[in-house]
Amino acid sequence: MSSSLFDYEPRDWRTDADGTVRFALVGIGWWTSEYVLPAIETTDHCTTTTVVSSSTEKTDRVRANYGTVEHGLTYEEFADGEAADAYDAVYVCTPNATHLEHVEAAARHGKAVxxxxPMEATVERAERLVEAAADVPLMVAYRMxxxxxxxxxxxxxxxxxxxxxxxxxxxxxxxxxxMIDDPDQWRLNPDLTGYGTSVMDLGIYPLNTARFILGADPVQVQSTMASDHEAFDAVPDEVATFSVVFDDGTHAACSSSQNAHDHTRLEIVGTEGRIELEPAFHMETQLTVARGEDTVEFDTEGVDQMAEEFEYFAQRVLADEPVYADGDHGLVDMKAIAAIHEAAESGGTVDVE
Structure with missing residues (x-):
């Protein structure tokens, strides 16, 4: 198998757009602080001008560390439109069940989102989110x-x-x-996380990345789940396994757990070979392709996945081009996750509708 298979342009999404998208970051917890803020600093078309949090201590700290950040807002001030002229787009990274209210506010202010x-805690709230953002660009942050x-x-x-x-x-x-030594954290609170914790937060990665690579959508699922550790008493899926049938006929078997060794992998087996991503999802991705007796490793320089995602979004917004994945794409995952949880409860096969 020739290594020329790997000659390609990874940023085929680039546009000729000029300018800078000024971001308001809504929610500045560990993910935003450790990954998003530093990533934006390295992009060509993005800058952070506003941060939003319930903690003025957090917003003050970010403003002290990042010279571009002019405004630190409370959630109430953000919702009321304070400093709305200082940003063009909004990044929402708060507990799942709070996404809707922040997207509604961003859309009210006419900002790209x-x-x-996952988009929200339930399918119904995700549908309301998509409806609220009907008149602004909405992209779901699938960094893969x-x-x-x-x-x-x-x-x-x-x-x-x-x-x-x-x-x-x-x-x-x-x-x-x-990772987070607190059994009262929001990912273990069904009022904030939604249907559960492992599939919502982790299982969505193999599900959605398979969708992206195959160009296919889930139509049928089966699942089993269990929660034995006391910290997981309120959620059904400390560990989960689920199978998916896609509309192209491909069958998937996936597993996820919030209480196991850090491990990520995605393999696609075809009639003439296989593709493997391992590690796959935790900010590092390695591709191997095997066909017959030949195996080729895809050698790519490590990229900052958050920087790539933000740069893509900014360039599409500046060029007034459609974004992918949009809200309708995200709704398919929400419906699949709801079906996976329903299948675990019923013990049967559930259609994704």
Missing amino acids: LCEK HTEPAVRRARELVRDGAIGEPVLVHGENSQPLLE
Whole structure:
């Protein structure tokens, strides 16, 4: 298998747009602080001018560390439109069940929206979110879509490098309580996280990345779940396994857990070969392609996945081009996740509608 298979342009989404998108970051917890703010600093078309939090201590700290940040707002001030002239777009990274109110506010102020996945806590609230953002650009923050290794995997599948896709195997796990030593955290609170914790937060990665690479959508699911650790008493899925049938006929078997060793992997097996992403989802992605007796590793310079995502979004907004993934794309995942939880409760097969 020739290594020329890997000659491609990973930023085929680039536009000729000039300018800078000024962001308001709504929610400045560990993810925004450790990954988003530093990433934006490295982009060509993005800057952070406003941060929004319930904690003035957090906003003051960010303003002290980032010279571009002019405004620190409370959620109430953001909703009321204070300093709305200082930003062009809003990034929402708060607990799932609070996304709707912040997207509604951003849309009211006429701002483009980049909303973290999953879109909301339930399908119904996600539908309201999409409706609220009908008149502004809305993108769901699936950072794997702009990861070069994932984009190349999609091209290889489309080009028939592994024949016709048949099977998908996906895994995503992490030791949540070691990462955040607090059993009262929002990911373990069903009022804030939604249907559960492992599938909503982790299982969505193999599900959505498989969708992106295959160009297919889920139509049917089965699932089993369990929660034995006392910290997971309020959620059904300390550990979950689920199977998915896609509309192209591909079958997937996936697993996720918030209480296991940190491990991520996605494999797509075709009639003539296989593609493997391992590690896959936790800010590092390595692609391997095997066909017959040949195996080729895709050698890409490590990219900052958050920087790629923000740069993509900014360039599309500046060029007035459609964004991917939009709200309708995100709704498919929400409906699939709801079906996965329903299947775990019923023990049966559930259609994704």
